[in-house]
Amino acid sequence: MRIGVVGIKGGWSTEKLADVLEELTGFRLIIEMSGVRLDLPSCRVMYEDQELNGLDAIIVKKIGGTYSKDMLDRLEVLRLLNECGLKIYSKPLSIMRVIDRLACTVTLRSGGIPMPPTTITENVGYAMAALASYGTAILKPLYSTKARGMIKLDDSANAHETIKLFKQENKVMYIQKALDLPGRDLGVVFLGGKYLTTYGRKVNGSNWTSSTAFGGSYELYEPGKEIIDLAEKAQSLFDLDFTCIDVVETPDGPMIFEVSAFGGFKGIYETSGIDAAKLYVKYVINNLKD
Numbered sequence: 001m002r003i004g005v006v007g008i009k010g011g012w013s014t015e016k017l018a019d020v021l022e023e024l025t026g027f028r029l030i031i032e033m034s035g036v037r038l039d040l041p042s043c044r045v046m047y048e049d050q051e052l053n054g055l056d057a058i059i060v061k062k063i064g065g066t067y068s069k070d071m072l073d074r075l076e077v078l079r080l081l082n083e084c085g086l087k088i089y090s091k092p093l094s095i096m097r098v099i100d101r102l103a104c105t106v107t108l109r110s111g112g113i114p115m116p117p118t119t120i121t122e123n124v125g126y127a128m129a130a131l132a133s134y135g136t137a138i139l140k141p142l143y144s145t146k147a148r149g150m151i152k153l154d155d156s157a158n159a160h161e162t163i164k165l166f167k168q169e170n171k172v173m174y175i176q177k178a179l180d181l182p183g184r185d186l187g188v189v190f191l192g193g194k195y196l197t198t199y200g201r202k203v204n205g206s207n208w209t210s211s212t213a214f215g216g217s218y219e220l221y222e223p224g225k226e227i228i229d230l231a232e233k234a235q236s237l238f239d240l241d242f243t244c245i246d247v248v249e250t251p252d253g254p255m256i257f258e259v260s261a262f263g264g265f266k267g268i269y270e271t272s273g274i275d276a277a278k279l280y281v282k283y284v285i286n287n288l289k290d
Contacts (some may be wrong), residue, residue: 001027001056001057001283001288002027002029002031002054002056003021003023003025003027003056003057003058003059003285004022004030004031004047004050004052004056004057004058004059005017005029005030005031005056005059005061006031006033006054006056006059006060006061006062006156007030007031007032007060007062007079008030008061008064008065008160009030009032009062009180010202011061011062012264012265012266013061013264013265013266013277014030014060014061014062015030015207015279016265016277017059017061017085017280017281018030018073018260018264018280019121019276019277019278020281021059021125021281024278024281024282024285025285026191027118028053029047029050031052031059032047032159033046033063033064033074033077033078034064035047036049036052036074036077036097038081038182039079039233040092042161043054043080043081043083044180045077046253048117048230052081052086053081053084053085053086053136055086056085056087056226056288057086057088057089057288058081058086058088058089058124059088059089059280059281059284060077060078060088060089060090060092060261061089061156061262062076062262063095063099063262064079064206065100065145065246066144066145066148067141067143067145067148068143070101071099071115071116071143072096074094075092075099077095079092080090080154081092085155087287087288088206088233089238089241089242089280089284089287090240090241090242090243090261091241091245092126093240094202094238094240094261095240095261097238098217098238098240098243098258098259098260098261099142099143099261100142100143101141101142101143101144101174102142102172102174104120104259105120105174105258106186107238108237108256108258108259111233111234111237112233113230113233113234113237113256113257114204114252114253114254115255116176116177116179116231116248116250116257117134118176118177119172119173119174119175119176120172120173120175121172121173122171122172122173123165124160124163124164124167124281127163127173127175128159128160128163130175131153131155131163131175132155132157134155134175134178135154135155135177135178136152136153136154136155136176136177136178137152137153137175137176137177137178138150138152138153138175138176138177138242139151139162139170139173139174139175140152140162140165140174140175140176140177141170141174141252142170142174146233149169150204152178153164154180154259154273161250164172170177179250179255180250180251181203181248181249181250182249183202183203184200184201184202184203185200185201185218185246185247185248185257186198186199186200186221186223186242186246186247186248186249187199187200187201187245187246187247187263187267187268188199188223188226188227188228188231188247189242189243189244189245189263189268189276190231190232190235190240190242190243190244190278191242191246191276191279191280191283192241192283192287193235193236195231195232196224196268196274196279197268197270197271197272197274197276198221198223198227198228198269198277199218199219199220199221199267199268199272200218200219200220200271201217201218201219201267202217202218202219203273204217206275207285218266218267218270218271219271220271221271223247225245226253227247227249229253230247230254230256231247232254234259235259236257238259238260238261240261241261241283241284242276243259243260243263244259244260244262244263244264245258245259245260246258246260265277
């Protein structure tokens with residue numbers, strides 16, 4: 001089989017997927033979306049000298065180095081390729097629904113998934129009112145990962161200026177109440193809709209975020225049935241082949257922060273020793289055989 005990986009050359013998870021594909025199929029191709037060309041009306045998609053239409057499938061690991069609206073445009077190219085007959089894991093339309101934080105949030109709330117209190121507004125005055133209600137909040141860009149661009153803000157004297165500056169880069173403001181957390185959040189992982197494993201992300205020192213980009217570290221965690229059931233319900237709303245659900249434990253029970261289509265393999269391997277890349281590739285190969 002000839003299965004390509006959309007990702008970033010040199011990226012740990014991308015290279016891991018490509019290595020496993022080469023081991024199991026003898027074929028290796030990493031596709032960086034900045035080098036892709038779509039020709040219409042032929043529906044012919046090229047990456048360098050490789051026609052992607054002729055592959056058996058594509059696994060999407062990363063669309064770009066940073067989250068932005070540009071990722072949606074890149075996914076549109078893959079969407080057309082998918083609709084022209086190429087199997088893509090996960091489906092581009094499914095990934096689109098989690099790339100935009102607001103779209104993901106609306107789907108989760110519409111599905112009855114408990115989340116922290118959140119305000120969406122373009123108005124600075126409304127944002128200030130939400131902050132006053134919450135006491136402490138996290139300002140989140142609609143397109144970001146690993147807590148990049150997020151700001152933890154108290155209802156203090158300089159809050160108005162901070163919100164105004166945030167709005168200059170984020171016309172639609174996403175303001176979420178900061179919860180009293182146990183010093184970690186959880187990544188609950190599913191493959192093909194079935195529960196795989198859970199790992200914890202532990203806060204390091206005085207940082208408010210557990211993101212590994214800001215010093216957080218992975219730890220093994222065994223969740224209870226309530227957490228797994230909630231995460232399973234959340235992932236079922238998106239039809240993703242591989243996903244990681246960000247769950248936080250609160251005094252009011254577990255809540256969901258977001259659903260990711262690009263959950264990393266590294267945290268899974270470091271905490272449980274599970275080779276998620278190999279399992280994912282075998283899942284795709286078996287799916288293609290059916």
